[in-house]
Amino acid sequence: MVLPEGKKIYFVSDSHFGVPDYASSLAREKLLVKWLDSIKADAAEIYLLGDIFDYWFEYKSVVPKGFVRFLGKIAELSDAGIPIYHFTGNHDMWVFSYFERELGIKTYRKPIEKTINGKLFFIGHGDGLGPGDYGYKLIKWLFSVKLFQSIYSFLHPGIGMSVFLFFSKKSRNANGSKDAVFRGIANERHLAFCREMIQKKKYNYFVFGHRHLPIHIEVEPDTYYISTGDWLKSFSYGVFDGTEMHLRKMNTSE
Numbered sequence: 211m212v213l214p215e216g217k218k219i220y221f222v223s224d225s226h227f228g229v230p231d232y233a234s235s236l237a238r239e240k241l242l243v244k245w246l247d248s249i250k251a252d253a254a255e256i257y258l259l260g261d262i263f264d265y266w267f268e269y270k271s272v273v274p275k276g277f278v279r280f281l282g283k284i285a286e287l288s289d290a291g292i293p294i295y296h297f298t299g300n301h302d303m304w305v306f307s308y309f310e311r312e313l314g315i316k317t318y319r320k321p322i323e324k325t326i327n328g329k330l331f332f333i334g335h336g337d338g339l340g341p342g343d344y345g346y347k348l349i350k351w352l353f354s355v356k357l358f359q360s361i362y363s364f365l366h367p368g369i370g371m372s373v374f375l376f377f378s379k380k381s382r383n384a385n386g387s388k389d390a391v392f393r394g395i396a397n398e399r400h401l402a403f404c405r406e407m408i409q410k411k412k413y414n415y416f417v418f419g420h421r422h423l424p425i426h427i428e429v430e431p432d433t434y435y436i437s438t439g440d441w442l443k444s445f446s447y448g449v450f451d452g453t454e455m456h457l458r459k460m461n462t463s464e
Contacts, residue, residue: 211326213452218252219326221448223259223335223419225441226301227277235276238441243283245447245460253292258284258315259419259438260299260335265371267304272367281313288314297321299420300337303353319354327452329414332407336418336437340399392423400437404429415455417448426457 213219225242227235249256266274288294294315298305309315321334338347352358362370395401404416408430416435424439424446436455439446445460 211324213254213327213450216252217254218249218452219255219257219450220249220253221257221259221333221417221419221436221438221450223299223438223440224261224422226261226264227280228264228274239277239280241445241460241462242441243279246283246287250287250290250292253287256287256292256294257333257417258294258296259333259417260297260337261301261419262296262299263302266302267362267367267370268306268308269363269367273308274367274371284315285313297333297335297419299335300350303350323413326450329450330412331415331417332413333417336400336420339418340401340403342399392425395427398425401427401429401435404433404435408433415450417455424457424459426455 222242222245225238227239229235246256262280263274263277284294294313296305296309296315296317298317298319303319305317309317318334321332321336321339324331324333338350365373392398400416400418400421404413407413407416413433415433416429417438418436419438419440421437422440422442422444423437424444425435425437427435429435434455436448436457438448439457441460445462447458447460449456449458
């Protein structure tokens, strides 16, 4: 892909709509919609890197209630011809066909490679990458099994949502403070994953969500790891201007 003059590519993740309560979730949703409005004039592509929702499960005829401002804005931008790509995260991995059918956006379940202006990108949510974290990797595999999804679908939507949000809150209480701390060059799983990958192929940018902390690190000359942060505290995003990747923050005071 070659970016047209004056166009940019945007990356955002981890807004976790739905938590911790309706009012704060709605406020963040309105901010993200405002941000989408602010970039629509120069956006060549938009990447939603997962965990946009804190919970999402599609039944055959039921989807989670709410988030209509965000979904409407995504549909508007997609209808205007802006390609939008959505990656499932560990909280919204049960997105199936709804986004593609109703919003016209492509959903990915695994990271992808893409060459833009001669730069090779590796793009994804980022969960389960790198060494360790075997307990989560096992749970992720289980949640991806069609039989498990079919069994879960027999739960009433109200019950299914309550169960998932309970465990989501429990996980957040246990790990929330850890997500806000940089673990060091030697201990960041994503950095270990990047170093392993560049032994096989020369990538210029690894762009992930999941980490909830804005990070921009040079792994080796002309190879960078970018964590887009979140829209719970940092309100950050990534932008590629055709030459370089940058991390930016939404001005939430305006």
